[in-house]
Amino acid sequence: MSERPLRNTRRTFLASSALGALSAVTTGPTAGATDGTTEPTATIECSTVSVDDWGSARSARAVFGDGSFVDVGDGAPGAFGAPGRVIESVTFADFDGNEWTLTDDGTDCDPGEKSVTFTDSRATVRPGQFLEMDGYPGTLVSQVDLHFVDGTSQEKVHLEGPQSPDGITGVYRGTGEHAGKVVEAVEIFHDIDYVTHYVRNPAAEKYLLGKDTCGERLVEVMGATEGAVDYEFTVDGPVRAVTLSDGRGASPGGNDAVSTSGDTTTVSGSTGNPGYSDVYAVGGSITDFSQTGGSGEYVLREAEWRIVADTAPATDLLAVVATEQGEVAYEFVVDGTVRKVTNAGPKRSAGANDEVVDDGDGTVSVSGFTGNAGYGDTYAVTGDVTDFARTDGSAAVHIDYNGRERTPEELVAEH
Structure with a gap:
């Protein structure tokens, strides 16, 4: 395996690419004129690097706008990349230290459907990811690692020799001590051209907000029902207040306090009501x-948003909220369970005109009706929202999901 990347992947490798750009000026074509090196010829096509001639280059790294990258360690494939992700630059290198960097000025493009997709705690790898080969890794020396937002990693696959036809494509999630952890990235290696795919989870960014180091964890005390929650906890180490949004953040000097005695920190505070929390x-x-x-x-949850303590019967709060005058009818499907929240206040509680139906196959269908700015229906959800559709009405609507605003399209795409 190649060295694992630093956590600030995007900035680290963009800096590396910038150095490569300087190298391209000083050692690329110039070297080709004096010592026989030949500059590679390639084109960036949104999510794909198409190589006409590798020249003297034997390795390359394509860096994507979301911090993902694809490394070709030693080879000369005709194309490589990551469907659904936009390339910012690609740097080629030879074994003598010469580098050539090509940047993409046309990043406002349609990269197509992603071949690697994520939920918070799951990565799905499809065969289309591997543009550098006609098929996909299977009967090769291959490896798959998951990297989590808490700084830990878990090896999921290490194949040597003939394997099943599916090879290393499939669904990966943390197991054992890593069960339920939020995935920051999936890293896939195979030995044809020694290629590494490091693909970042777009859902991970919100779990890294406020963290200075990998050693820190975000702890959130979130209201799950109407009513105040006063709390106190102690930590064997330092604690500091973090603000994620208007409704999610601690207020030292207000109704929240952090005090230290030796190596022990005591935190006391007050929060309450669905969607509001101290972090x-x-x-x-x-x-x-x-x-x-x-x-x-309340719900108390830590960095990877695994439940630490829960006095409510569900883990996620989903509210369908109208944002203008008018009416809207909707339906959505959850791979898990759903219950109506009827005590979320006069504007946000689910009512008699909202229906939750068990489909009998592990999924639940919800249909409801709301309208007028600020009014909506709230549900307690466990599992992934797999579909959401407006069925009637013209009022604009957004989804409030654990205190974060989402469009219906964003909500389904995250899962």
Whole structure:
């Protein structure tokens, strides 16, 4: 395997590419005129690098706008890339240290459908990802690693010799001690041209917000029902307040406090109501947590958004909210369970005209009706939202998903 990338992948490799661009000026064509090296000829086509002539180059790295990259370690494929992701630059290199960098000025393009997709905790790898070969890795020395937002990794596949026809395509998620963790990236290696695909999960960024180092974890105390939640917890290490949005952030000096005694930090605060929370960056283990007052129910969750403590029967809150005058009817499907939240206040509670139906195959169908700016229906959801559709009405609508605004298209795309 190649060296694993640094966590700030995008900035690290864009800097590397910038150095390559300087090298292209000083050692590319110039070297070709004096010592026999030949500059490669290639074209960037949104998500694909098409190579007409590798020249003297024997390796290359394509860097994508989302921080993903594809490395060709030693070979000369006619094309490589990552469907659905836009290339920012590609740097070729030979074994003598010469580099040539090509940047893409036309990044406002349609990269097509992604061949590697993610939920928060799952990566799906499809055969179309491997543009550098006619098929996909299977009977090769191959490896798949998952990297998680908490800085840990897990090897999922290490193949040597003949394997099943599916090879290394498929669905990957953390198991054992990594079960339920949010995936930051999937890294795939195979030994035809020694190619590495490092594909970042777009859903991971929100879980890294507020974190200074990999050692920190975000801890969120979120209201799950109407009513206040007063709490206190202690940490064996440092704690600092973090603000993610207007409704999600701690307020030191207000109703939240952080105090330190030696190596122990005590945090006390108050939150409540669905979609509102206090957030902290924690540099050690939580040694105690208790609800000290209030009648509301809460969810306490850590960095990878695995549930640490839960007094509510579901983990995600989804509200369908109209944003203008008018009416809207909708349907959505969840691969899991759904229940109506009827105590989310006069404007956001699901009502009698909203229906939750168990489809009998592990999925649940929800149909509802709302309207007028600020009014909506709230549901407690476990599992992925696989489909969402407007069935009637013309009012504009957005989805409030765990306190974050989503369009229907964004909600389904995340899952």
